[in-house]
Amino acid sequence: MQRAVRHAIPRAVFRRVLEAIAVALILATICFALVHAIPGDMALRIAVSRLGVENTSPAAVEQIREAEMLSRPLIAQYGDWLRAVATGDIGRSFVSGRPVAEELLGASGYTLRLAAMAWLLSYAFALPLGIAAGLAPNGALDRATALAAAALSSLPTFMIGIALISVFVLSLDWLPPAGYRRTEHLVLPATTLALGLVAPSVRIIRNAVVEVQDATYMTYARIRGFGRIKAFVRHGLRNASIPIVTFAALQFAYLMDGFLIVETLFNYPGIGDAMVKALLARDVPVVMGCALLIGTSYAVISLLADIICMALDPRLVDEGHGSR
């Protein structure tokens, strides 16, 4: 029995890894299809975005068509694209002419810093609130957090950001409004993202804690004479953490949506900002690079979450998938 389980873990993990690779592959294909599904001549679009409308001549368009190899058959271009994605060389920006990978590497560093800060902040708020609310269901704190969470999740991220700017920048003048030079610049964007994250995570943590409290093994622990806190730490914490870890991965999807908004609002030089600027300039290689990066990192993170869940609860290994 013990041995069978030990063999099963790598197989389940292997299956999830394959799934993640499939997600990345399909994402790359969708990106390629999207680029070629946009109406209009791509060479002309590149020429206009590089040279400006006045300077674009038919000769320049043809030159770009040659240089970017746009006249080759679609299937060959698809093959080139997949090979390029696999090697990490996904072309050059139409606008700046620099390699996309290089541009995104710099931006992703900024985004990671912001993500880490937002995540930490959100759990600093959500964990104590959620556990306290879950230990006393239907108490005053529980109802207050439920109300606040409902209101907060109806607010678009950009409105949270605007509210923070108007209070801390325009009225109090405590913090710099936008850009990134010093650590202070991280405070407002990270708080905006964290507030958006707190609303759902407080409820998830609270529900997980309530569910564990109702379990029979908790009653048994209490009967054996453990105090409420001790019983929860000994028996509840590990069980309660499974839905929380699963949800933490889902939160990354929320964060991705959040980056797009928050980085634009605060003019923060991360991936979201790069993507929105590229979309507005129709800089297709950069857009594709961002979409690929975001999609694959999402796949990797949900993969990690599933593996952590399997480690926390070996029963999940038999079912073949960690989350849900």
Added chain:
Amino acid sequence: MAAADRRYLWMSGVAAGLVVSVVAAVWHRDPLHQDLMVALTSPSLRFPLGTDHLGRDVFARLFHGLPRSVGIATAAVAAAAFFGTSAGLIAAASNRLVAGALMRLTDLALAFPGLLLAMVLAGLMGGGTMPVLLGISLAQWPQFARMTRTIAATVMTEAHIEASRLAGLAEWRILLRQVMPRVLTQTMALATLGVGGAVLTISSLGFLGLGLQPPTPEWGAMITELLPYMDVAPIQIAAPCIALFLTVLVCMAAGRRLAEAR
């Protein structure tokens, strides 16, 4: 019962008031009319919510924006619900191969962040109603498929389905007449929540300048346009913010209530 009746009365009163305001606004005011002489004026009798930086009536823009946002959101979610529910029902009724393929597809589609999908589509296709609608539908259908499949799979194991099958009813008929009604209540709940989410997405796209294109009155875009004038025109920014918040809140609350009611 009396309390619920009073609440419905109250709610329909608010709804009627909204409808009247919308009709009045659409009837009377042009949301695109610019008059730079009255740019950024404070609220007055002539302009109940003031004017924006181009001297356009914020009140008129607000109420022209409401049916547009909610309409696009509803259409997008309806499409997502239709295709998602169909996929879920088919997966529940078909053999392992088809069901497996459909559910894998759903998992893959669920793996992409929603706003990202809508944004790439709207951005690359140049904004406008169709790309936004398409992007939202593509982002939302997998949730409907997953939920329908889960509910339908449990319903299919019940005895009365077996009885219908023995009585010789066709599979599609069992699906439509006996399984679908059980799924629909939950679909409605999810769809109501989805409309709230879609309104958020539309406004976020508008905020980024990637959604409906100016000068179309759209709440997110209205907020962005006025952002540089935040200190002189606070009410003009607050109005679309509050409208957006209330619209989404109503959808979310209604969706949650529907989900609990069953």
